[in-house]
Amino acid sequence: DTEVTQTPKHLVMGMTNKKSLKCEQHMGHRAMYWYKQKAKKPPELMFVYSYEKLSINESVPSRFSPECPNSSLLNLHLHALQPEDSALYLCASSQVSSFGYTFGSGTRLTVV
């Protein structure tokens, strides 16, 4: 299995809702990442988990809460989001960063 699987593919949520994005990989990769991509912009790093521990938080607002239950799973919990948080959220994994990153197909999030 050489894929990173993200669910759901599309999500519409209200500003008072709580939702979660899920990411799964079975390649034995030790690092997992969340990226946010606004329209016509490059992906921007949000969080990095290395060996299931949070190693990088790029000053992301607390309404985004990552979780890594095990080495194959990565969640992003969403609460009280704003319309400007609407974006494509990409998950990625890597064995080591120098080997490259495998990206999922993303979750298109719309906050209304």
Next chain:
Amino acid sequence: AQKVTQAQTEISVVEKEDVTLDCVYETRDTTYYLFWYKQPPSGELVFLIRRNSFDEQNEISGRYSWNFQKSTSSFNFTITASQVVDSAVYFCALSGGRSEKLVFGKGTKLTVNP
């Protein structure tokens, strides 16, 4: 700080034309890695190539070729005989040393017209 510059925002060509996408990078790391990714309208980032800073050999894969020149800090990507299916946004990216961060350029949107 690491930086990747893709000066070409959009390129439009006619099918079968050759096209080169430019990428210039900045880093203070002596060991670093350069990547190209393709992002079709569906959104998934598709890995195309990885090159480490010690390997300046150019690479060819089918219609794709990459020219890495450390002297000019460039890692350019050429598509030969372009096809409509090559239409996408192409990102050049850089990770340095032991950093977990992958820094992207702003991307070049390539449109190949029939």
